[in-house]
Amino acid sequence: MDMVGIISTGRYVPEEVEYTRNIAELEGLADKIISDMAIEKVHVAKKEEPSDMAIKAARIAIERAGISPGEINIVIYSSTTSDYLRWSDAARIAYDIDAVNAYAFRIEQFCCGGMAGIDFAYSKLKADLDTKTILVVSADKFEKPIINRWKSASANFYGDGASACILKRGRVIFEIKGTHALTDGSYSHLWKIPVGGLKSPITVEDVKENRFFSDSRKTAAEYLSDEKKRDELFTILGSNNKRVMLELLDRLDMQIKDLDSMVLYNIGKSIMKKIIDIVGIDEEKTSMYIAKDYGHMGPADIVFNLDKMLEDNKFKKGDRIMLFSAGAGFSWSSALIEYRG
Incomplete structure (x- = not known):
């Protein structure tokens, strides 16, 4: 059987940046926490939502793959946040990238969501020969008042951004x-x-x-x-x-x-x-x-x-x-x- 793997990748972050040193006093970040994290800056989406960033990363991956969006059979989207509660963001992404022949859905597995998408895509391509091209895309935005990117977790500071990859059978960049x-x-x-x-x-x-x-x-x-x-x-x-x-x-x-x-x-x-x-x-x-x-x-x-x-x-x-x-x-x-x- 042909190899199954990733034929292209893409990533996107918003332009605006917040530096840890500049918000440390405002957010009450102790020196030890800053030292343990060693995260110097994060990108912040002021005018974009998660699905907006996902679309931009997806378009980069599609262009690099040299395929038409119409070739995509499945769009898998993952995020821990959402533009709206109870919304079909995966459908919006598929529509905006012109993946007119794709079945689009969302996987929620928190920070493992992107990996869960790759896992599903890999298994689907191995099992179903009618499925030829899958887009896995993830995006997140961490914003007050729902989430304080600097203080809501004890193991990290959160940044906004998105990534995407195209999976196929045959000639690949990364074989799974x-x-x-x-x-x-x-x-x-x-x-x-x-x-x-x-x-x-x-x-x-x-x-x-x-x-x-x-x-x-x-x-x-x-x-x-x-x-x-x-x-x-x-x-x-x-x-x-x-x-x-x-x-x-x-x-x-x-x-x-x-x-x-x-x-x-x-x-x-x-x-x-x-x-x-x-x-x-x-x-x-x-x-x-x-x-x-x-x-x-x-x-x-x-x-x-x-x-x-x-x-x-x-x-x-x-x-x-x-x-x-x-x-x-x-x-x-x-x-x-x-x-x-």
């Missing part, structure tokens, strides 16, 4: 060797907006009291108040970071030492270093250098970083590259790709 993912829902309650759903419809008082807001630091403090619970969570996170990669490599009859490079999501430097140390790969062979200029862009990180590393000539033909992301829920996702040049 395999994918693997895990979910442990025991701490699923740590990441949510507490009001606005069916369980607790939003009220005027909720808005006034700032309860319609995503604040994982607050929920973590509430649910992880004792050391035993914190140790339990850190054990789950650490073990599954490695497990999702090792189980994939085992299936492919490979070991960590066989990896040439690693693309991971743009969380804070201290957490990224722990993941890299677990894997045992040189920092210079990873995407770690990218995070300082963009921050964490949710599910857009992985393809964004892959595209940036490709532009920076970080890969040579035959390189085996591990893609890894983790997300709220908690979920972990990995994919092994080979650079075909």
Whole structure:
């Protein structure tokens, strides 16, 4: 069977930038937090919404692929935020890029969403010969009052941006060797907006009291108040970071030492270093250098970083590259790709 993989990538960020040093006092960011994150700046979408950025990244990937939008059979979109609540943003994206023959839908898996899209696309192309071309696109925007990009998470600062890739069979840039993912829902309650759903419809008082807001630091403090619970969570996170990669490599009859490079999501430097140390790969062979200029862009990180590393000539033909992301829920996702040049 023909190879299945990525034939093009694209990325987009808005022009406006906010520097950590300029907002540190305003947001009350401690020096240690700034040092642990080591994210110097983020791009901020003042006049664009997630679907706007997704469309721009998708058009870049389509142009680079040398295909017509009408050739796309499936559009898969992922985001942790949305222009509107309960809206078909995937349909809007497909329409605006002229993917007139595509089935469009959204995958929600928080920061693993882009990887989930690649996983689905890879499996679909392997199983269904009538499906020939799939667009996977991700975008995110983190804006007050729903999300404070600087303070709503303890592991990163958030930036706005988008990424996209086209997957096909045949001649590819990155051949997908395999994918693997895990979910442990025991701490699923740590990441949510507490009001606005069916369980607790939003009220005027909720808005006034700032309860319609995503604040994982607050929920973590509430649910992880004792050391035993914190140790339990850190054990789950650490073990599954490695497990999702090792189980994939085992299936492919490979070991960590066989990896040439690693693309991971743009969380804070201290957490990224722990993941890299677990894997045992040189920092210079990873995407770690990218995070300082963009921050964490949710599910857009992985393809964004892959595209940036490709532009920076970080890969040579035959390189085996591990893609890894983790997300709220908690979920972990990995994919092994080979650079075909």
